[in-house]
Amino acid sequence: MRSNQVNQPRAILCMDFDGTLIDHDVHIHPRDVEILSAFPKHIQLVMTTGRNLGSVKSIFQEHGLFTGLPFPLPGVFMNGGLTYQPGEVICHIHPFSPQARQAVINLAVSFSKTAFTFFGIDRVYLVNPNPFGREIGQIHHLTLQETDPAGLPGVIIKVMVLEPDPQMMKQVKQGSRRLPATMATSLPYTYEINPLGINKASSLKSLLKTLNLEDIPIHVAGDAENDLTLFSMAHTSFAPTTSHPKALEHADQLIPRDEDGLLAPILNQINL
Secondary structure, three states: OOOOOOOOOOEEEEEOOEOOOEOOOOOEOHHHHHHHOOOOOOEEEEEEOOOOHHHHHHHHHHOOOOOOOOOOOOEEEHHHOEEEEOOOEEEEEOOOOHHHHHHHHHHHHHOOOOEEEEEOOOOEEEEOOOHHHHHHHHHOOOOEEEOOHHHOOOOOOEEEEEOOOHHHHHHHHHHOOOOOEEEEOOOOOEEEEEEOOOOHHHHHHHHHHHOOOOOOOEEEEOOOHHHHHHHOOOOEEEEEOOOOHHHHHHOOEEEOHHHHOOHHHHHHHHOO
């Protein structure tokens, strides 16, 4: 199926959210807000984030962007677990298999003092609720439904572990090593688990094929391990100077976002 909602651009910019477009205080640089409000039509912006659509929409709307209308951008959400065409039209869903779903639930039961968020299609469920999990849910603009494992839906697309104690997080990661899943770290206190083989790059390829954009040069901005698969397929990759060490190592260009925002120097480079 080909989409007629996206005009043929000359370039694609894949934009991560946490630590990239937004800073650690969940703010978008004023210059970036200005650019987003009148984004160049010859560049197709694609959101590529670990967040779900509702969270991203909420933060954009707090900055006066895309208010009062369906989300107008295509995107790869939940680290590739769910993709959308413009207008919030679901394109691809990649849930855990029943066996993998149960294995991740068992992990949450084993670490009962650590908060686990289970992402369905349009809801996020908090298992092992604790003050830290609730606080991070609020910061991330997640409307959390607290539940025990028996209350989880059959379709789970992503799981995010929320743990402030590095030693405890290390134990969770060790406990997850044999999961039939794809794991990545995006923030120091989060650990993200997706179905095996699902990542931002694999889902982006499928999305661009659906949109008939697969032959257009791709540029990528990201700051963490879950962006590295996109870096590998990018014409140019960008990372803020505050990024995870692996992103700093692999990015083609580093950008000090606080000076003039992130988008202006990226667009200048794309337009060369």
